[in-house]
Amino acid sequence: MATITKQEMLALSGDEAIAYAVKQSDVDVIAAYPITPQTIIVERISDYVNNGEMDTEFVCTESEHSAITACLTAAAMGVRTFTSSGSAGLALMHEILYVTSGCRVPVVMAIVNRALSAPLNIHCDHTDSMVERDACWIQIYVENSQEAYDSIIQAFQIAEDPSILLPAMVMLDGFILSHTLENICVLSNEVVQKFVGTRQIPLVRNHEGKLVPFKLDPENPITMGPVSLPNFYLEQKRQQEEAIQESTQIIKKVHNKFAEISGRRYGNGLIESYHLEDADIAIICIGSTAGTVKTVVDQLRARGTKAGLLRIRTYRPFPTQDVIKALGNVKAIAVMDRSHSFGSQGGPIFHEIRHTLYEVPERPYITNYIYGLGGRDMPPSLLYEIYEDLEKILKIKRVENPVRFLGLRE
Amino acid sequence: MVLQEIRWHGRGGQGAWTASELLAKAAIHAGKYIQSFPDFGPERMGAPMRAFTRISDNPIKMHCNIYTPDVVVVLDSNLAKTVPVAEGLPEDGVLVINTRESPGEIREQLKLIGHKLWTIPATEIAVKILGRPITNTAMLGAVTSATGIVDLRSLEKAIKERFPLKIAERNVEVLNVAYRKVTPE
Numbered sequence: 001m002a003t004i005t006k007q008e009m010l011a012l013s014g015d016e017a018i019a020y021a022v023k024q025s026d027v028d029v030i031a032a033y034p035i036t037p038q039t040i041i042v043e044r045i046s047d048y049v050n051n052g053e054m055d056t057e058f059v060c061t062e063s064e065h066s067a068i069t070a071c072l073t074a075a076a077m078g079v080r081t082f083t084s085s086g087s088a089g090l091a092l093m094h095e096i097l098y099v100t101s102g103c104r105v106p107v108v109m110a111i112v113n114r115a116l117s118a119p120l121n122i123h124c125d126h127t128d129s130m131v132e133r134d135a136c137w138i139q140i141y142v143e144n145s146q147e148a149y150d151s152i153i154q155a156f157q158i159a160e161d162p163s164i165l166l167p168a169m170v171m172l173d174g175f176i177l178s179h180t181l182e183n184i185c186v187l188s189n190e191v192v193q194k195f196v197g198t199r200q201i202p203l204v205r206n207h208e209g210k211l212v213p214f215k216l217d218p219e220n221p222i223t224m225g226p227v228s229l230p231n232f233y234l235e236q237k238r239q240q241e242e243a244i245q246e247s248t249q250i251i252k253k254v255h256n257k258f259a260e261i262s263g264r265r266y267g268n269g270l271i272e273s274y275h276l277e278d279a280d281i282a283i284i285c286i287g288s289t290a291g292t293v294k295t296v297v298d299q300l301r302a303r304g305t306k307a308g309l310l311r312i313r314t315y316r317p318f319p320t321q322d323v324i325k326a327l328g329n330v331k332a333i334a335v336m337d338r339s340h341s342f343g344s345q346g347g348p349i350f351h352e353i354r355h356t357l358y359e360v361p362e363r364p365y366i367t368n369y370i371y372g373l374g375g376r377d378m379p380p381s382l383l384y385e386i387y388e389d390l391e392k393i394l395k396i397k398r399v400e401n402p403v404r405f406l407g408l409r410e
Numbered sequence: 411m412v413l414q415e416i417r418w419h420g421r422g423g424q425g426a427w428t429a430s431e432l433l434a435k436a437a438i439h440a441g442k443y444i445q446s447f448p449d450f451g452p453e454r455m456g457a458p459m460r461a462f463t464r465i466s467d468n469p470i471k472m473h474c475n476i477y478t479p480d481v482v483v484v485l486d487s488n489l490a491k492t493v494p495v496a497e498g499l500p501e502d503g504v505l506v507i508n509t510r511e512s513p514g515e516i517r518e519q520l521k522l523i524g525h526k527l528w529t530i531p532a533t534e535i536a537v538k539i540l541g542r543p544i545t546n547t548a549m550l551g552a553v554t555s556a557t558g559i560v561d562l563r564s565l566e567k568a569i570k571e572r573f574p575l576k577i578a579e580r581n582v583e584v585l586n587v588a589y590r591k592v593t594p595e
Binding site: 009011143144173175176177179180181182183288289291292294295377378379380381 | 445447474477
């Protein structure tokens with residue numbers, strides 16, 4: 001077992017923490033286009049490259065569509081790549097996100113969550129990355145900037161695992177984390193470089209039946225992302241599904257391995273339970289709001305209320321069995337969504353959780369809150385309101401209003 | 411020290427966010443956990459803006475604005491006439507205002523009830539030593555004197571890390587002058 005290594009405590013913003021992790025992770029090619037509130041990541045990385053602190057090819061592209069395409073093609077050559085975006089930038093990448101996962105190319109990307117226009121809004125919500133949940137990218141949502149730093153380092157190991165070979169995105173809340181200064185413990189360059197290692201390239205069989213490295217190489221030509229007709233496309237998609245399901249094990253393994261050197265854990269790497277064991281009522285959420293919920297849970301517990309929190313860290317692959325197990329004894333649940341699926345009943349996390357709980361013999365009461373769209377702050381007072389609603393549901397034994405917009409000006 | 415929450419009121423360009431960052435960095439030097447963030451509105455010169463600092467002995471989990479600050483710092487006393495600077499500040503909360511007036515005069519002008527009021531002629535000090543009305547380091551000296559939230563040495567270290575030597579030295583002087591000159595009610 002590895003021992004926890006000496007670390008340095010810095011004051012960094014979330015964006016700076018991401019750039020710092022990327023600097024240490026031996027990335028070969030970075031192609032990016034700036035967009036608020038992700039800009040600082042790109043600025044810091046270009047400083048590092050310019051100062052010679054990173055031995056990296058930095059490609060300034062004219063759009064996000066080109067940035068992700070440059071990463072896809074460089075990664076197809078067998079090197080390690082990174083990019084970063086959010087909001088409209090991520091939406092512009094949409095087409096190539098599917099090409100990246102379909103080609104089984106392990107690009108790592110940081111998404112600084114920001115609302116989509118119109119009206120124009122630069123602040124945090126999760127609409128941009130929720131839109132991409134079906135693109136067969138691994139999706140990790142972080143609670144704080146320390147976790148952002150840790151998760152980027154883990155993401156390279158997860159995405160590049162020869163049994164997975166899928167791209168991964170790490171999401172942090174725009175401004176709330178990206179522009180907030182926090183204490184960040186950083187590992188030494190040597191420790192991170194040893195952890196991420198060099199990219200492992202598995203062998204695949206080429207058209208002549210010969211085993212060759214799975215990368216674009218003129219010496220050993222293979223084809224990536226060719227046309228696939230109805231006779232094989234379905235099987236290729238099925239293989240992607242198997243790989244992303246398998247990645248739950250790799251995510252846990254890499255998370256554990258990282259905990260051994262850093263001393264930091266985020267639940268089991270997929271979900272984080274907070275006072276759930278004996279909880280009657282619980283909130284389920286992702287991202288930075290989970291931290292505020294924890295302080296509210298602490299207060300409620302001090303008053304004797306059996307309140308808990310389930311934070312989903314890995315939204316794709318969705319940890320179905322872990323969620324069912326964690327919610328074992330909870331009687332009433334509030335799912336918080338920082339995005340909305342317009343025209344449906346509730347937000348995407350609500351859909352997922354309610355769908356997951358269909359299999360449970362005794363289903364808990366479940367309700368949904370759409371909150372914080374366009375950066376609206378989530379104060380503790382509104383979280384207390386949610387727990388009060390859950391207590392009321394337990395008392396009257398029914399859910400009167402399953403989907404509510406929280407904190408509306410009325 | 412339990413969690414301490416500080417809210418800064420200033421105008422765009424006056425350096426409230428810089429003050430918040432310097433305080434947070436000083437607190438890290440003193441071995442604390444911190445958060446520092448601005449009110450992420452449109453950034454315009456002269457427009458009212460806020461910044462927030464949290465300082466604690468324990469890791470800070472909360473990620474939201476500060477609604478019930480322990481300390482409020484006002485970089486521009488004119489602002490206090492239009493912005494509810496004392497909002498959410500408890501009866502025994504500390505309010506530090508940049509003004510040439512005495513605490514008694516400013517209390518009457520702003521019709522303040524309660525709070526521990528401190529005043530500091532920060533603009534005057536800054537203009538005299540820096541030649542510019544940038545009051546963030548003066549307000550840091552004042553708030554440190556009024557609350558003891560961090561030690562002066564940690565603040566000096568944070569200032570020296572942030573600015574080139576000459577500017578840092580002058581700001582350290584501003585910090586120390588303001589530390590001595592701030593007046594309680």
